[in-house]
Amino acid sequence: MKSVLVFGASGAIGRFLLPRLVLAGWSVTAMSRRPQAAQPGIEWRVGALERDAPSPGRFDAIASCGPLDAFARWFDQTPAGGRPRVVAFGSQSIDSKRDSPDPAERALVARLADAEQRLFAAAAARGCVCTVLRPTLVYGAGIDRSLTPLARHAMRWRVFPRVSFAHGLRQPVHADDLAAACAQLLADDATGARVYALGGGERLAFAAMLERVRLSLPMRCLPVPVPLPLAHALAAFARALGVATTPAAVARLREDLVADDAPARAQFGWNPRPFHPDPATWGLAGRASR
Numbered sequence: 476m477k478s479v480l481v482f483g484a485s486g487a488i489g490r491f492l493l494p495r496l497v498l499a500g501w502s503v504t505a506m507s508r509r510p511q512a513a514q515p516g517i518e519w520r521v522g523a524l525e526r527d528a529p530s531p532g533r534f535d536a537i538a539s540c541g542p543l544d545a546f547a548r549w550f551d552q553t554p555a556g557g558r559p560r561v562v563a564f565g566s567q568s569i570d571s572k573r574d575s576p577d578p579a580e581r582a583l584v585a586r587l588a589d590a591e592q593r594l595f596a597a598a599a600a601r602g603c604v605c606t607v608l609r610p611t612l613v614y615g616a617g618i619d620r621s622l623t624p625l626a627r628h629a630m631r632w633r634v635f636p637r638v639s640f641a642h643g644l645r646q647p648v649h650a651d652d653l654a655a656a657c658a659q660l661l662a663d664d665a666t667g668a669r670v671y672a673l674g675g676g677e678r679l680a681f682a683a684m685l686e687r688v689r690l691s692l693p694m695r696c697l698p699v700p701v702p703l704p705l706a707h708a709l710a711a712f713a714r715a716l717g718v719a720t721t722p723a724a725v726a727r728l729r730e731d732l733v734a735d736d737a738p739a740r741a742q743f744g745w746n747p748r749p750f751h752p753d754p755a756t757w758g759l760a761g762r763a764s765r
């Protein structure tokens with residue numbers, strides 16, 4: 476039985492990845508900093524990656540579904556041994572936030588770029604095949620800090636922002652589609668060491684994406700038009716409620732943030748679902764219907 480170590484296993488992608496790996500016959504060790512509920516076929520290892528992770532050389536494969544910088548640092552600093560197949564998630568932010576006016580976003584881009592470089596260098600030194608997957612906006616597990624809090628607050632107040640001016644294209648990608656790609660690549664060395672941008676199966680305007688979220692809710696929420704001058708104030712309010720947004724993100728609402736996923740489609744058959752959320756997408760299954 477082949478063995479795999481999963482970092483970031485409790486996150487949006489990781490929680491879809493674990494059952495897929497068990498089903499595919501892997502012996503799975505999953506890292507978390509917090510105790511996790513027992514799951515069939517999963518051996519949880521609780522602790523910090525840098526202190527408590529088992530040696531990478533013990534595994535046939537390693538998946539990173541958490542922060543790429545922490546993973547790259549650990550992989551680089553841990554004594555070599557074995558040649559595990561490595562699949563790690565980075566982010567399409569590396570492109571979309573490159574020219575951001577926000578220093579914190581540019582710092583994130585620098586961290587992601589450093590991490591990718593460090594990971595590929597460490598993998599090459601060990602003779603490991605390494606793939607980095609860069610998703611666009613991730614949704615689907617009901618734990619993201621973008622669309623899910625918006626959906627839940629809208630349910631409470633029965634209103635939903637309508638941002639007709641926001642015509643920039645988005646390509647939301649379901650976490651389970653990303654998990655499927657990761658599971659596929661872990662079992663496949665042929666795709667080689669490279670980076671793939673991964674977007675969802677549909678490109679739609681930001682305003683249309685929000686309208687789909689509104690229509691997916693199990694209760695009717697009144698659309699409230701928000702003009703551009705009010706969007707910054709609304710974003711500041713949303714931030715206070717836990718939505719991950721910044722003034723720079725508001726400024727990007729008229730820009731396209733999509734991924735060129737043609738290489739992934741050609742190389743390993745990437746074919747993600749279109750954006751058709753339902754109440755379960757936001758962890759609202761079982762709530763009263765509209």
Ligand SMILES: NC(=O)c1ccc[n+]([C@@H]2O[C@H](COP(=O)([O-])OP(=O)(O)OC[C@H]3O[C@@H](n4cnc5c(N)ncnc54)[C@H](OP(=O)(O)O)[C@@H]3O)[C@@H](O)[C@H]2O)c1
Pocket residue numbers: 482483484485486487488489506507508509524539540541542543545564565566567568609610611612613614619620
């Ligand atoms: N969310 C998005 O829209 C988006 C967009 C593009 C790319 N991505 C990438 O996709 C991957 C998954 O996204 P996500 O939002 O689920 O991931 P995430 O918030 O980065 O975290 C996933 C898991 O990693 C562990 N983790 C988080 N911070 C950590 C730290 N500082 N040290 C050690 N462990 C840490 C946590 O598990 P424990 O608490 O159990 O330890 C967490 O549940 C990440 O690589 C992310 O960068 C996400």
